[in-house]
Amino acid sequence: MSNEPEVIVSNEPWNKPLPNIDKDNEAFYEGLKKHKFLVWRCKTCGASYWPKAYCINHDNEPFAANMEWVEASGRGKIFAFNRHHMVFHPGFAAETPYVYALVELEEGPLVSSTLVGSRTPKDVYDVGQKVVVVYEDHPAEGFTLPRFRIVD
Amino acid sequence: MPKHPSSGQYAIVGLGVVAGQQPDRSERMIAAEAARLAIKDAELTPKDIDGAIDLRRTGGGGDRASYVDAYSRILGLNNCFYFVVGRGGALAGLGIATALSFLDRGIAKYVCIMGAVTDWSQAQESRKHGHRGMAHAEKAGYWGKAVGDLRAVSHHSWMAARHMAVYGTTSRQLGAISVAERAWACKNPEARMYGRPMTIEDHQNSPLIAEPYHLLDISLVSDGGIAFILTTADRAKDRPKPPVYVLGQGFGEVSADLWWEKKNFTHMAVPRARDQAFGQAALTLDDVDCCQFYDCFTAEVLFQLEDYGFCKKGEGGPFVESGAIGPGGSIPVNTGGGLLSCYHLGDLTGMAESIRQLRGEAGERQVKDCNVVLTSGHGGELISPGMCSIHTSTLLGRYQ
Numbered sequence: 001m002s003n004e005p006e007v008i009v010s011n012e013p014w015n016k017p018l019p020n021i022d023k024d025n026e027a028f029y030e031g032l033k034k035h036k037f038l039v040w041r042c043k044t045c046g047a048s049y050w051p052k053a054y055c056i057n058h059d060n061e062p063f064a065a066n067m068e069w070v071e072a073s074g075r076g077k078i079f080a081f082n083r084h085h086m087v088f089h090p091g092f093a094a095e096t097p098y099v100y101a102l103v104e105l106e107e108g109p110l111v112s113s114t115l116v117g118s119r120t121p122k123d124v125y126d127v128g129q130k131v132v133v134v135y136e137d138h139p140a141e142g143f144t145l146p147r148f149r150i151v152d
Numbered sequence: 153m154p155k156h157p158s159s160g161q162y163a164i165v166g167l168g169v170v171a172g173q174q175p176d177r178s179e180r181m182i183a184a185e186a187a188r189l190a191i192k193d194a195e196l197t198p199k200d201i202d203g204a205i206d207l208r209r210t211g212g213g214g215d216r217a218s219y220v221d222a223y224s225r226i227l228g229l230n231n232c233f234y235f236v237v238g239r240g241g242a243l244a245g246l247g248i249a250t251a252l253s254f255l256d257r258g259i260a261k262y263v264c265i266m267g268a269v270t271d272w273s274q275a276q277e278s279r280k281h282g283h284r285g286m287a288h289a290e291k292a293g294y295w296g297k298a299v300g301d302l303r304a305v306s307h308h309s310w311m312a313a314r315h316m317a318v319y320g321t322t323s324r325q326l327g328a329i330s331v332a333e334r335a336w337a338c339k340n341p342e343a344r345m346y347g348r349p350m351t352i353e354d355h356q357n358s359p360l361i362a363e364p365y366h367l368l369d370i371s372l373v374s375d376g377g378i379a380f381i382l383t384t385a386d387r388a389k390d391r392p393k394p395p396v397y398v399l400g401q402g403f404g405e406v407s408a409d410l411w412w413e414k415k416n417f418t419h420m421a422v423p424r425a426r427d428q429a430f431g432q433a434a435l436t437l438d439d440v441d442c443c444q445f446y447d448c449f450t451a452e453v454l455f456q457l458e459d460y461g462f463c464k465k466g467e468g469g470p471f472v473e474s475g476a477i478g479p480g481g482s483i484p485v486n487t488g489g490g491l492l493s494c495y496h497l498g499d500l501t502g503m504a505e506s507i508r509q510l511r512g513e514a515g516e517r518q519v520k521d522c523n524v525v526l527t528s529g530h531g532g533e534l535i536s537p538g539m540c541s542i543h544t545s546t547l548l549g550r551y552q
Binding site: 086098104110147 | 282283284285295296297298300302303306309310311313314316317359360361362365410412414417
């Protein structure tokens, strides 16, 4: 299996809410643009966080000084999901219904996004599938969003 | 354990409710009217009210456009303080906890605690632009909107889904909660769904919104305002309406765990809140005559029934399916119809119903010999994916 990440390039005009990029997560979004999924890791004990946090396992002085963004595996498994049937926002009309999944990363934290591809869970009791991150580039907008694909 | 010295020392002496769609009124005017009704209900005047608290959901659970004014100014209260408290749907419980410190020190004699919303009216506007549900302002730190996490149901439905996957709970069992609350609402002329009975088939046939949730798993979008007057027990005895005593309060926070702690998708932050509230009141679950649980969605009711201990974890589905929480059941829950079938004013919906039950004013839905009511608040989404963070537990009683 290739280690090259899967990338989707979208040149569609963005008519949905913009990602909420701020000082706390701009490094994470920069990582996505480079097709890397970053988690916030403690250099002292190796605990991974997403999003940013203070390492709860020990003191780190000055504030969060021993934390850094590092590349994660981009792999995980579906913890829970739902299937959106209602169009809450007009920008999502074309893709509804869509599966919005809560993914348990190999590194521990839960992250959510939608699934790409034809494989979706068959019903609400069907969870635990392996997934990998897919990078969806929006070059005209200057950001990349993570999606997930179910894999064997 | 003896009860805490504060238990039964504070009481609610007035209640004001503005219910139903209010297309022609601002939140400010609804707020003032609810407060005026509460003051009148206590047979007090605006000049007797020396403290005012405004309950708003800002600070979690969907920021709405704010406004700059105070119902205390509109009504001409004689208040020495006015401020905003609230976290998502956790409003009344926090309002009571806050007001106690002013009453306790003699800073205020009568505190008016009020919350008002115009969610329904605002939703009619945003609907014209192709949006559905409540209009929210963008929140810093919120993850999911760009990837389709657009409304509370976008992530709350994971809790239902997770409980189903772990414990085998079914959509019909969640629907049994909606059916029970609707049966209660049909006994409450103030409820939005009064006169509109529903069956489990109605639930199953209602559109899927965010599967596993059907439309009838989801709370209402409402306009309205609820206010109540809190004072000390000695003053309460001189008021005309039967006092409703605050017997105990407790608080829990999901954020005390790592926010991706998996149990928080099948549990709520109940244990600490429950133990604090029941400990102060020196009561047990057996003393509770009815519950007014925060029910933004059906699964939250299921979780609380399990987390408080009315049934074992994972057994909430069969428990509600047996009819335990509806009229004639072993533990009446959301006897006014709740957020699902009465109206959604956060935990004020349950607070108003608790007061009516304890005063014996609940009409056809009155729980017999209702002496103790457990009411809860819930709200304040963490990041997203995020379950609501805060849980507030308030025990109210007919006797000190």
